[in-house]
Amino acid sequence: MKRTHTCGQLTKNDIGKETTLCGWAHSRRDHGGLIFIDLRDRYGITQIVINLQGVGGEHCSPLHQIAESIRSEYVLAVRGKVEPRPAGTENKKITTGEIEVAVSELQIVNASKALPFEISEYVTISEDTRLENRFIDLRRPEIQQKLLLRHRVCKAARDFLDKKGFAEIETPVLTKSTPEGARDFLVPSRLSPGEFYALPQSPQLFKQILMISGFDKYFQIAKCFRDEDLRADRQPEFTQIDIEMSFTDEEEIFSVTEGMFKDIFKAGLGLDLKTPFPRLSYKEAVGRFGTDKPDMRFGMELADLTDDLKSAEFKIFKQAVEAGGIIKGLNASGCAGYSRPQIDNLTSFAAVYGAAGLAWFKVTKDGFDSPIAKFFNSDLQAVMRKKLSAKEGDLLLFVCGKPKIVNESLAQLRNLLGKELGLIKKNEFVFEWVTDFPLFKYNDEEKRWDCEHHPFTAPKEEDVSKLDKDPGSAGSRAYDLVVNGSEIASGSIRIHDPKLQKKIFEIIKMTEPEIEARFGFFIRALSYGAPPHGGIAPGLDRLIALMTDSESIRDVIAFPKTQKGACPLTGAPSDVPDKQLKELGIKKINEVPRH
RNA sequence: GGGGGCGUAGCUUAGUCCGGCUUAAAGCGUCAGAUUGUCGAUCUGAAGAUCGUGGGUCCGAAUCCCAUCGCCCUCGCCA
Numbered sequence: 001m002k003r004t005h006t007c008g009q010l011t012k013n014d015i016g017k018e019t020t021l022c023g024w025a026h027s028r029r030d031h032g033g034l035i036f037i038d039l040r041d042r043y044g045i046t047q048i049v050i051n052l053q054g055v056g057g058e059h060c061s062p063l064h065q066i067a068e069s070i071r072s073e074y075v076l077a078v079r080g081k082v083e084p085r086p087a088g089t090e091n092k093k094i095t096t097g098e099i100e101v102a103v104s105e106l107q108i109v110n111a112s113k114a115l116p117f118e119i120s121e122y123v124t125i126s127e128d129t130r131l132e133n134r135f136i137d138l139r140r141p142e143i144q145q146k147l148l149l150r151h152r153v154c155k156a157a158r159d160f161l162d163k164k165g166f167a168e169i170e171t172p173v174l175t176k177s178t179p180e181g182a183r184d185f186l187v188p189s190r191l192s193p194g195e196f197y198a199l200p201q202s203p204q205l206f207k208q209i210l211m212i213s214g215f216d217k218y219f220q221i222a223k224c225f226r227d228e229d230l231r232a233d234r235q236p237e238f239t240q241i242d243i244e245m246s247f248t249d250e251e252e253i254f255s256v257t258e259g260m261f262k263d264i265f266k267a268g269l270g271l272d273l274k275t276p277f278p279r280l281s282y283k284e285a286v287g288r289f290g291t292d293k294p295d296m297r298f299g300m301e302l303a304d305l306t307d308d309l310k311s312a313e314f315k316i317f318k319q320a321v322e323a324g325g326i327i328k329g330l331n332a333s334g335c336a337g338y339s340r341p342q343i344d345n346l347t348s349f350a351a352v353y354g355a356a357g358l359a360w361f362k363v364t365k366d367g368f369d370s371p372i373a374k375f376f377n378s379d380l381q382a383v384m385r386k387k388l389s390a391k392e393g394d395l396l397l398f399v400c401g402k403p404k405i406v407n408e409s410l411a412q413l414r415n416l417l418g419k420e421l422g423l424i425k426k427n428e429f430v431f432e433w434v435t436d437f438p439l440f441k442y443n444d445e446e447k448r449w450d451c452e453h454h455p456f457t458a459p460k461e462e463d464v465s466k467l468d469k470d471p472g473s474a475g476s477r478a479y480d481l482v483v484n485g486s487e488i489a490s491g492s493i494r495i496h497d498p499k500l501q502k503k504i505f506e507i508i509k510m511t512e513p514e515i516e517a518r519f520g521f522f523i524r525a526l527s528y529g530a531p532p533h534g535g536i537a538p539g540l541d542r543l544i545a546l547m548t549d550s551e552s553i554r555d556v557i558a559f560p561k562t563q564k565g566a567c568p569l570t571g572a573p574s575d576v577p578d579k580q581l582k583e584l585g586i587k588k589i590n591e592v593p594r595h
Numbered sequence: 596g597g598g599g600g601c602g603u604a605g606c607u608u609a610g611u612c613c614g615g616c617u618u619a620a621a622g623c624g625u626c627a628g629a630u631u632g633u634c635g636a637u638c639u640g641a642a643g644a645u646c647g648u649g650g651g652u653c654c655g656a657a658u659c660c661c662a663u664c665g666c667c668c669u670c671g672c673c674a
Contacts, residue, residue: 027634034631047634072624089632097634114625117606122635123623125606128666181674201674228673352598352670454674508674552667562666 001077001107008044012098014082019101021046022109024139025074026119028067035067036100039076042144047091047100048078066106073112073119073136079105127554131568134559146548146556149268153544154221156267157241160260166217166243171206173199173223178518181454182226185236193585199225199237202537204456205522207244208494211533212525219243221540230563232552233486233542237561243491244535250479253491254433257481257536265429268547273431277481281436290328290411292437295485297430298423300414302328302407303387305398314375316357320400327400328410329359331388332417335395336362336369343395349416350399355409359398363390415485424484429546431483439463439476440507448509453478455504457492458534464500471507481538488543491536498526 003022010019026040033052038045050067070076080103091097116133117125119140130137137143158168177184177198184198200206202224210218222242230236241260245253258275265271278296285292288301305328310321317327332338338346347358361376361384362369368381376384388396397413399406418424439459440449449471451457459467463474477493495501501523505515515523544556554560561567581588 027636029633029636030630031633031636032630034633036633036636038634045634049632051631053631086632089634091634093634114605118624118635120623120635123607126602126666128602129606131666183673226673229671231673232668234673354670451674456674563668564665566665568666 001079001105003077006043007039007041007046008095010046010082010096010099010101012084015084015099017082018079019082020077020079021048021101022075022077025070025072025076027072028070030068035064037067037070037076039078044096045094046096048080048103049100050103050106063103063106066108070108071112072115074108075110075112077107077109078103128568131560131562134569138558143555146544146550147558149548150540150544150556152267153264153547154540156263157221157260160263161219161243164217164256164259166219167215168220169210169215169218170220171200171203171222175200178205182228185225185227188584188586190584201226202240203242204454207242207535208456208533209522209525211244211246212528212530217245230561230565233545235541235553235557235561236565238553239540240537241540242535242537244533246531246533248532248534250435250477250493250534253534253536254479257489257538261431265547271429273429277431277433279433279435282434282438283436285434286407289414290407292434292480293482293485293487294411294432295415295418296432297425297428297484298418300330300333300418300423302330302410302414304328305384305387308383308387309380312376312380314372317400325401326403326406327398328406329384329388329396329398330410330414331390332395332397332421334393334421336364336393338395346397346413350409350413353409353412354405355399356401359400361396363392363394363396365392429483431481434480434482437476437478438472439474440471442472449507451504451508452476453490453492455508456494456501458495467503467507477534479536481536483546486542486546488546489536489538491534493532493534496526496530496532498523501526
């Protein structure tokens with residue numbers, strides 16, 4: 001039997017039609033002479049009815065026997081007539097709920113063993129079990145909707161970019177290891193024993209070479225690989241919508257990206273995004289929110305009180321400022337009622353991000369209530385109130401110390417409080433561009449400069465002259481797109497001058513032979529007429545997780561890995577036969593016995 | 596590498612602090628039977644558990660101790 005309709009398609013407009021449906025037996029409700037089966041496919045559920053009276057059969061009729069033998073998740077093909085449900089028995093929860101199919105022919109296409117877990121919206125199954133049985137888990141409509149949304153987003157991105165003249169070009173998955181950023185996944189080469197390919201962390205160099213080759217506007221929905229520890233929002237392989245263009249500038253890249261996101265949100269969620277997205281500089285973002293990816297769905301901005309409070313009689317603040325630190329605070333509005341344990345929780349939360357402590361002040365009608373209030377005279381208290389727009393009933397929280405720690409811990413506190421205080425609306429997406437990043441950050445451990453973004457990012461033109469004497473003051477032409485506190489895309493205008501590219505490598509303390517060995521091919525490419533170019537790469541997995549309100553990107557990846565990088569379904573990674581290793585010239589290190 | 600949480604029938608959990616009325620309990624699912632308007636169907640009955648694994652303490656361990664494995668969150672890491 002060939003299906004004529006899907007299980008989500010038939011409505012009262014189809015009443016009277018003959019139809020053939022194929023799908024899975026979602027549930028069976030057996031009333032003896034009357035059997036209902038919910039037939040499910042990815043489009044929906046249609047109730048089919050096997051009625052003894054209707055077909056003039058008896059309990060032992062073949063049709064009835066087949067219906068009785070059906071179990072959960074059997075694959076069925078049914079032929080029958082679309083009929084209205086008797087008045088009062090309509091199911092308003094499903095789109096096909098006004099009709100049912102009276103079965104005249106019923107075929108079990110394939111049986112199913114009893115399931116390891118129910119496909120039901122009413123039970124939460126542990127992720128472990130779900131991933132081990134992903135073939136069943138992926139039948140859950142909730143997951144199917146997420147993957148189908150992912151498809152619509154990819155298609156919208158492709159269609160948009162195609163319309164704008166971008167060409168999708170594939171780049172290698174087996175490529176050259178260019179460590180410097182994340183750890184590479186390595187693949188041993190059989191034909192060159194002892195040598196390795198690396199899986200790309202991104203198609204960065206290839207897309208730049210495509211620009212050099214004149215492809216002008218490139219994109220690729222590209223798999224990227226990084227061998228680092230996993231998180232809820234980090235998988236060892238992930239997908240980017242990788243974009244690069246020549247003869248371009250920030251403005252053009254922003255507008256292309258904004259147009260693409262407009263189409264993506266329309267196609268994925270039916271939402272109309274307002275463009276252009278607001279912009280703020282790195283400096284402003286860190287100043288106001290403590291982070292370069294602020295969640296701008298709510299306020300609660302940080303205030304810098306370093307100069308105001310360094311004179312207070314409070315030793316901890318004083319010492320922190322003398323050591324080159326800063327003092328910043330935020331106003332947890334309306335939280336003066338927090339108990340000591342609640343505040344202790346906030347303190348230990350901040351401690352996770354390195355904060356040595358949390359100074360707090362409850363604003364009451366009699367002034368500040370805090371164990372350390374006595375160290376802050378009324379003038380200082382007035383300044384604190386003013387800078388944080390505090391009113392009675394508020395709770396003021398301060399962290400002092402190294403700027404990085406103060407900003408990071410307060411930014412995290414702000415996010416936590418934003419959630420806890422219900423300042424965040426559901427289904428709201430607030431976009432912002434963060435621009436004007438510094439080009440370098442200092443690496444204390446290795447006593448050298450590191451690239452803030454990556455070494456192919458162009459410095460601000462006016463800062464090129466600063467590179468020699470004061471690299472730390474140089475700005476970059478990098479930009480991030482942030483949505484609801486998540487970095488959702490990152491990019492830059494690139495370096496197209498081979499001499500400048502070499503200089504950047506030198507600043508990050510790469511030696512001439514290292515540069516040659518790792519990036520020689522790329523510098524050579526830049527030397528043959530490289531056009532100015534730049535691009536951006538939205539992370540698809542995080543974007544879909546955000547759009548589907550998923551806790552983890554594992555929910556928007558069909559076959560994700562666990563925290564140890566394992567695939568519970570296939571059992572990867574796994575041992576391989578010695579023969580395979582031998583061919584690759586690889587020897588196992590004998591396990592050293594313990595004791 | 597560090598911190599935290601979890602692991603008990605196929606699934607979801609209770610029991611674990613404070614060892615013994617536990618013959619390890621329940622709901623869902625499964626299996627058998629009944630059932631003509633259900634849609635998380637219902638009713639009757641049944642089967643189903645190395646309490647993650649290994650070791651130890653004890654008269655006695657799901658429960659206490661040690662080790663180990665797995666999963667999740669997180670710091671570091673992720674140009």
